Amino acid sequence: MRAFLPLNFGTDTASWVAKGKIWNTPAGAKATRVFEIYRYDSESGRGPRLDVYHIDRGSCGPMVLDALIKIKNEIDPTLTFRRSCREGVCGSCSMSIGGRNWLACTQRIDDIEGSIRIFPLNHFPVKKDLVVDQRHVLAQHQIIQPWLKTAKPAPEGEWLQSPEDRVKLDGYYECILCFSCTGGCPSYWWNGDRYLGPAVLLQAYRWIVDSRDEATGQRLDTLEDPFRLYRCHTIMNCTKTCPKGLEPAKAIARIKAMLVARQH
């Protein structure tokens, strides 16, 4: 099954996606792949549309990002998207590809069958084409105070940590804040104004378990809230869609367990 619903099911007029332009098939192409890409330009005075591009797979690199760059270079220079590292470490190029969120630079074209539908990260406000407005989610990230908080006087060298304590950060420190998980979370779709979402909660856990951090109690207080934390219903989309193979749902479960444990 490709999607639950028709493309414009229940959308408001501003978000309604119209049929877009169909670009020509490349001449002499052996293996053509079809990309359907969401386009929006606030200066055009028109709403979003879905453009169709035909790509010669033979002259294109293996990843979806290669196809996007090829489109921008050879077919349509107005196509706008974020990318930087092109190797899955910067988190800029996360988007909805074939019905799940992934990094365009690590998503193989050949792993997707049929036409490849690309949208900006789900439920984010769109700035231009595949570029979304992250101000709200970044403000939410500030709520959990993503830095080391200590009361003790700073040591002369570094804040030391035993190898055993360091291991507790594995699976959490690797997060690149691409927000694939947050974009894929139905609870965030309905309550993203107040629910912090999987990416920010995984980050919160990363600081809670850090042995060097001395604000654990205060961090838990910040999260003990029906909306900030408890809108998580363990739907599991976050863990499935994390392109770094992390488990935000587990981080959230751990926070919930710590909140229960500290009552006793």
Next chain:
Amino acid sequence: MTGTAAPTPRIPIAPHMQVYRPTLTMVMSIMHRLTGTALYAGTVVFVWWLVAVAAGRVAYETFLDVFGSVPGLVVLFGLTWAVLHHALGGIRHLIWDVGRAHTYPWREYLARANLIGSLTLSATLWVVFYPW
């Protein structure tokens, strides 16, 4: 301020449920909520049955007439499935809440076990206990 303010541009929201490829765990979450809601209606049926037992033969026979009919039996079977599915779903949540079975493929097995378990248990109960 007076005069007409410029209309605030309405910013589109990227499509979400319209384009997300359904995942099994996502469908199970929806079903947990649906069965939970169905159980609220189910408690009315249950209370009706309790009152009918207390009220005596006539009231009880009315209950039997309603729930012995084909639509009534469909409702009862549906409630059997709903309570089992929701209860197994509760166990699924408990396992995830203690941090187990988050990785692939265990989370999928857990979701499948929930669905297959509730369907087979409901069918078994009815095959065994209903006087066919």
